[in-house]
Amino acid sequence: MSSTTTTLKLQAIPVDKEIENLIRSSKDLAVGLSSNDTRHFGPDPDGLEILPETTRKRLTDAGIDISEGYPSRPDKSLIPIYVDEATAIRDDDYEYIERAKNADPEKKALLGAAKEVIHLTKHIGTEIVGLQLEDLTDKQKDELALLVAERVVVFFRDQKLSPQKQRELGDYWGRVEEHPQASQVNGLPGVSVIWQDYFQKSLGTGLTFKNNNLGNWDAVKNSIRGTQVWHSDLVHEKRPAGITHLHLDAIPETGGDTLWSSGYAAYDKLSEEFKKFLDGKQAVFVSAHGYLDRKNPFAGPKKVERVHPLVRTHPATGWKSLYVNRGMTKRIIGLSSVESDLILNYLFDVYEKNADIQVRFKWTPSQPGLGTSAIWDNRVSQHRSTFDHEGKDPRHGTRVTSLAELPEFDPKSKSQREALGLPLDEKDFY
Numbered sequence: 001m002s003s004t005t006t007t008l009k010l011q012a013i014p015v016d017k018e019i020e021n022l023i024r025s026s027k028d029l030a031v032g033l034s035s036n037d038t039r040h041f042g043p044d045p046d047g048l049e050i051l052p053e054t055t056r057k058r059l060t061d062a063g064i065d066i067s068e069g070y071p072s073r074p075d076k077s078l079i080p081i082y083v084d085e086a087t088a089i090r091d092d093d094y095e096y097i098e099r100a101k102n103a104d105p106e107k108k109a110l111l112g113a114a115k116e117v118i119h120l121t122k123h124i125g126t127e128i129v130g131l132q133l134e135d136l137t138d139k140q141k142d143e144l145a146l147l148v149a150e151r152v153v154v155f156f157r158d159q160k161l162s163p164q165k166q167r168e169l170g171d172y173w174g175r176v177e178e179h180p181q182a183s184q185v186n187g188l189p190g191v192s193v194i195w196q197d198y199f200q201k202s203l204g205t206g207l208t209f210k211n212n213n214l215g216n217w218d219a220v221k222n223s224i225r226g227t228q229v230w231h232s233d234l235v236h237e238k239r240p241a242g243i244t245h246l247h248l249d250a251i252p253e254t255g256g257d258t259l260w261s262s263g264y265a266a267y268d269k270l271s272e273e274f275k276k277f278l279d280g281k282q283a284v285f286v287s288a289h290g291y292l293d294r295k296n297p298f299a300g301p302k303k304v305e306r307v308h309p310l311v312r313t314h315p316a317t318g319w320k321s322l323y324v325n326r327g328m329t330k331r332i333i334g335l336s337s338v339e340s341d342l343i344l345n346y347l348f349d350v351y352e353k354n355a356d357i358q359v360r361f362k363w364t365p366s367q368p369g370l371g372t373s374a375i376w377d378n379r380v381s382q383h384r385s386t387f388d389h390e391g392k393d394p395r396h397g398t399r400v401t402s403l404a405e406l407p408e409f410d411p412k413s414k415s416q417r418e419a420l421g422l423p424l425d426e427k428d429f430y
């Protein structure tokens, strides 16, 4: 490098740094810490003070080093600040293997080995009893992926599951998302920590009994501060989330339930005429976090935007599912903003207000020292948490998300009820 170039580069650094620090210190933009901010990243010693005993045992049994603190907070100075940088994350092409496509449709290896298989509702949610996730063979993992694709969410109680094993399962089902901003298990990127009482204490999420559900009325006016707003995970990714696996190892005696709603059934709630109108439409999906426009950094935060089909076909079941969510679907392409808002709000309602296509799961009971797992398919569902514990009870879990295929709509695909030969009751609809 010539000395002239070196001089130019050195002169440029302080100006960039100053802008970057200004951006990172803005509370509204929330894009990361300034270099003057001394808040801790890496293992957090404060977390150890409130770490539930059951979680501590699970982590130490698994050989996770928590001697310096827990959980591990990401180095925020490395978080992208520009929207083009954020969009470039995982923008590469790679081969995705749909494991559920390799499964025996009858799922004999999985269901035959279970002590009990309990369908929690007609349309969504199944609990498997008597199997340990850590012992599943590849054949059983393929069949579980298919069961999840069909039943939308599958539960396993009384699990002895290390965070490493949970990550391994996620790697089997797809490319595991490593979140640049989420707290994680020490030394295990991709195993995110879900620990509301810790977040309340250390980050001050601002969630209260009064405000925690407001985003379910209007997610634009009431910014999403938790997971209480109906949503699907990581819709702003080029290849959004497929299977997410949440394992809770500390569970309040009462409260902290999670709800899921079926996208297959939400689609089948619509009239055949309206389905035809929506089929093939595309929508803009946005990220939860804001970033800056490099050309106009002081214009305020912008979200990563991605275009996906509004109705997508699941590659394994072949069924159509309504792919929208209140938190992150911004507009339908080709419609005016008024038309788009009206239709999207109706579609959100269909997902959120039809209790017959939802399941509400109580995580308890699991035997002492064991945890409970929920494994769901984000391509065909929405979910939300409940905040009735108000962040006061110890509730700790680890989450691993496997990203799936480039979303597609197959015009020849069928709805779930069509494919299963269930009545569509069109005559009684009007």
Ligand SMILES: [Fe+2]
Pocket (backbone or CB within 6 Å): 227, 231, 232, 233, 383
């Ligand atoms: Fe979520």
